[in-house]
Amino acid sequence: MSLKTRFLLLAACLVLLASVAAWSVFQRTTLGIIEQWGERVAAIQVQYDSGRLLQPLEREIALARQLSDSIVLRRWARQPDDPALEAQAFAEMESFRRNFGDNSYFVALRENGGYYYNDAHNTYAQDRLRYRLRPDRPADAWFFRLIEEGRDFHLNVNPDVELGVTKLWIDVLMRDRDGEILGVVGTGLDLEAFLGEILDIQQSGITTLFVDYSGAIQLHRDRRLIDHASFIKSEGQKRTLDLLVDLPRDAEALSGIMRELRDSTDRGVKTAFVTVEGKRHLAGVAFLPSLGWFEVTLLDLEALMPLADFMPVALVFVLTLLVTLLVFHQALRRQVLAPMASLETAMRRVQTGDMSPSQLPRGRGEMGRLMDHFRTMAEAIRSNTHELEERVRERTEALQAVAVRDVLTGLINRRGMQERLEEQIQRSTREGKPFGLIWLDLDQFKQLNDAQGHAAGDQALIQVAEVLQSGLRPYDRASRWGGDEFLVLLSPCDQPTLVLVAERLRREVAAIEVEGMPVTVSVGASLTVPGDDLDDILKRADEALYQAKDDGRNLARIAV
Numbered sequence: 001m002s003l004k005t006r007f008l009l010l011a012a013c014l015v016l017l018a019s020v021a022a023w024s025v026f027q028r029t030t031l032g033i034i035e036q037w038g039e040r041v042a043a044i045q046v047q048y049d050s051g052r053l054l055q056p057l058e059r060e061i062a063l064a065r066q067l068s069d070s071i072v073l074r075r076w077a078r079q080p081d082d083p084a085l086e087a088q089a090f091a092e093m094e095s096f097r098r099n100f101g102d103n104s105y106f107v108a109l110r111e112n113g114g115y116y117y118n119d120a121h122n123t124y125a126q127d128r129l130r131y132r133l134r135p136d137r138p139a140d141a142w143f144f145r146l147i148e149e150g151r152d153f154h155l156n157v158n159p160d161v162e163l164g165v166t167k168l169w170i171d172v173l174m175r176d177r178d179g180e181i182l183g184v185v186g187t188g189l190d191l192e193a194f195l196g197e198i199l200d201i202q203q204s205g206i207t208t209l210f211v212d213y214s215g216a217i218q219l220h221r222d223r224r225l226i227d228h229a230s231f232i233k234s235e236g237q238k239r240t241l242d243l244l245v246d247l248p249r250d251a252e253a254l255s256g257i258m259r260e261l262r263d264s265t266d267r268g269v270k271t272a273f274v275t276v277e278g279k280r281h282l283a284g285v286a287f288l289p290s291l292g293w294f295e296v297t298l299l300d301l302e303a304l305m306p307l308a309d310f311m312p313v314a315l316v317f318v319l320t321l322l323v324t325l326l327v328f329h330q331a332l333r334r335q336v337l338a339p340m341a342s343l344e345t346a347m348r349r350v351q352t353g354d355m356s357p358s359q360l361p362r363g364r365g366e367m368g369r370l371m372d373h374f375r376t377m378a379e380a381i382r383s384n385t386h387e388l389e390e391r392v393r394e395r396t397e398a399l400q401a402v403a404v405r406d407v408l409t410g411l412i413n414r415r416g417m418q419e420r421l422e423e424q425i426q427r428s429t430r431e432g433k434p435f436g437l438i439w440l441d442l443d444q445f446k447q448l449n450d451a452q453g454h455a456a457g458d459q460a461l462i463q464v465a466e467v468l469q470s471g472l473r474p475y476d477r478a479s480r481w482g483g484d485e486f487l488v489l490l491s492p493c494d495q496p497t498l499v500l501v502a503e504r505l506r507r508e509v510a511a512i513e514v515e516g517m518p519v520t521v522s523v524g525a526s527l528t529v530p531g532d533d534l535d536d537i538l539k540r541a542d543e544a545l546y547q548a549k550d551d552g553r554n555l556a557r558i559a560v
């Protein structure tokens with residue numbers, strides 16, 4: 001796997017890891033924001049709804065209390081059959097009827113069990129005694145229970161059997177001076193109208209409801225959930241808050257909050273997260289001591305502040321990560337991968353022996369230093385290699401020179417002469433110019449060796465070489481062909497020159513004397529003709545030399 005792939009994989013893994021971590025932090029943070037916001041909204045909503053409920057109710061309750069305190073009414077309650085007291089009481093009740101919000105009242109007397117009622121249309125002006133309350137009739141149980149429990153004030157949601165409507169009844173006990181209960185008075189508010197005013201607010205995601213001490217639902221937008229005449233029912237029969245929440249622990253939490261609020265003087269709002277119909281809700285609970293009720297506001301957090309609203313933030317985050325990855329990739333490519341690729345190419349060139357200077361980019365930091373080091377190293381290798389090559393060339397030339405030189409005489413040897421002859425034949429063929437070859441062989445050299453010793457023989461050879469060397473033109477060449485034989489190359493050359501030089505060389509050698517003994521040579525010379533190869537010319541010169549030997553030695557013979 002290449003470095004680039006590995007780095008990108010690593011970067012992708014890191015980005016992925018960072019994304020997961022960031023997503024979880026993002027979710028937690030947004031959830032935290034939503035929760036904090038929800039708690040504040042719940043508190044405001046609860047206070048707002050409580051205000052809306054209490055404002056109209058408190059007025060009605062105050063009026064009902066005034067009615068229960070009426071001296072006229074109390075006097076009549078003790079003697080309901082007294083027509084004079086009844087007339088006064090009816091007049092009093094009539095004035096209250098006009099003041100009640102629903103323009104209706106009820107008075108239920110303990111003395112005669114009479115239930116008196118008149119409505120907004122003054123329907124029962126002549127027939128206010130609607131019926132007699134009976135302990136054995138379930139519909140009248142509220143009256144007997146209130147008296148039994150001695151509850152001075154109670155709100156009761158219950159159908160009006162007579163009228164066929166459901167009302168929110170404000171029940172207030174009427175007592176005489178020594179506290180004896182005379183009956184129950186109050187008014188009934190049309191539940192539909194009341195709910196329409198207080199709870200039927202179309203605010204999606206917000207549900208407000210009111211529950212009594214025991215958690216039984218008293219007011220709810222969904223009428224089916226309202227628990228009628230809760231206070232006369234046993235625990236298991238009531239429609240309570242537990243029905244709304246999905247989990248038992250949520251119901252327990254809400255009960256706990258209600259207990260806490262009821263038992264403390266803190267009139268604030270307490271909140272808890274609950275699940276309603278599978279959705280997470282924030283429940284705000286407040287206690288309304290004047291009613292003995294609790295207000296519960298359920299906020300559907302997902303509906304009020306959908307997590308999707310935070311998506312642009314998430315999108316910006318993801319885009320930032322992608323841009324970071326891109327920038328990282330670009331930076332990696334520019335600052336590491338590209339210089340490394342150039343470095344690798346340069347190294348490969350050095351590896352293959354290409355020592356020409358490499359075009360490496362100038363870098364900064366570690367990469368720049370690496371480039372500089374490589375440049376210095378390549379330069380050192382280049383100069384060392386050059387020096388080495390130079391030495392090898394010199395040594396080779398020296399070896400070649402030694403290989404073609406005769407150690408004794410200092411002339412070029414047979415091999416050196418052969419090379420020159422090859423070159424000369426090619427040039428002569430190319431230029432069409434002949435060259436001359438003179439072959440010299442010492443006469444009776446064996447005798448000199450035998451008579452004067454080998455060193456004297458060597459001396460004779462050296463002196464002959466000196467004669468040849470000094471008697472030639474700069475572009476002619478003399479060589480020791482082997483033993484006591486010498487070969488002289490004359491180029492350029494013509495027949496007269498060949499004859500002249502061959503004779504001169506023979507004559508000059510003949511002047512040499514070693515250890516008192518004369519040294520002579522026999523000479524065979526030949527001039528090349530077009531088309532000659534080396535063997536042809538050597539053969540002709542050799543034949544001329546033999547001729548000189550045959551003719552008596554110390555003679556020069558020219559081949560024709």
Ligand SMILES: Nc1nc2c(ncn2[C@@H]2O[C@H](COP(=O)(O)OP(=O)(O)OP(=O)(O)O)[C@@H](O)[C@H]2O)c(=O)[nH]1
Pocket residue numbers: 408441442443444445446447449453454455456457458461482483484549553
């Ligand atoms: N001192 C010495 N003698 C050498 C050297 N190389 C060859 N010789 C001798 O040279 C002699 C050559 O003899 P030959 O060419 O056979 O005959 P020659 O005595 O010269 O007689 P001709 O050539 O017929 O006149 C031999 O005795 C060799 O030993 C050398 O480097 N130094």
